[in-house]
């Protein structure tokens with residue numbers, strides 16, 4: 001339908017306002033595939049976009065694209081179980097915690113460091129954090145406004161001095177959590193309604209094969225977080241073929257030597 005072509009260019013907030021106009025408008029939106037799939041499978045992200053003020057910066061198709069993207073768009077290596085809301089980017093937990101392009105800084109600091117307040121307000125997505133506890137220690141974040149430091153560094157108006165100040169700025173890790181949600185993977189080619197949340201290898205866990213402390217691992221709130229691989233179904237089947245511990249565990253379970261979950 002031609003109206004769906006128009007919907008492609010509506011931001012998320014406009015989609016919601018349009019939906020409230022009358023019954024035909026509600027029907028149009030609920031039969032518009034990106035809206036339907038995001039509202040069904042990505043409700044947490046959709047709600048967060050609406051509650052943080054980001055809904056006017058992104059189209060429904062942008063969030064739908066993230067919903068249907070399997071790999072982390074930052075490292076392009078791992079299963080991405082999260083979405084970084086400030087740029088609607090699918091990401092993995094490791095990149096969410098460590099990738100420089102996913103740094104989040106206070107709007108106030110961004111303005112102070114760059115003196116580009118007007119440009120930031122005109123051209124960048126600004127997120128008003130939902131007050132609550134974030135991180136392993138449950139530290140409190142208030143209704144502060146934040147922006148993506150990565151997007152800030154892409155502004156053509158940013159001078160060398162401002163760039164250096166932004167690059168050297170060390171914002172709180174907590175803001176990254178306040179600017180993200182989990183997001184399952186929807187494979188549009190699969191049976192309707194089937195989503196993936198990522199799989200961890202039980203064989204690797206019981207045989208303690210997760211990587212030891214290394215430079216690729218990281219800390220949150222001064223606590224060490226081991227990097228535990230998360231797989232899509234297809235990637236896990238490939239891993240299963242090479243994981244002796246997983247195959248041994250599967251053999252024990254299917255022959256009755258061990259109970260699932262032991």
Ligand SMILES: [Zn+2]
Pocket residue numbers: 072073074075076077078091092093094095096
């Ligand atoms: Zn990643």
Ligand SMILES: [Zn+2]
Pocket residue numbers: 201202203204205239243245246
């Ligand atoms: Zn394994």
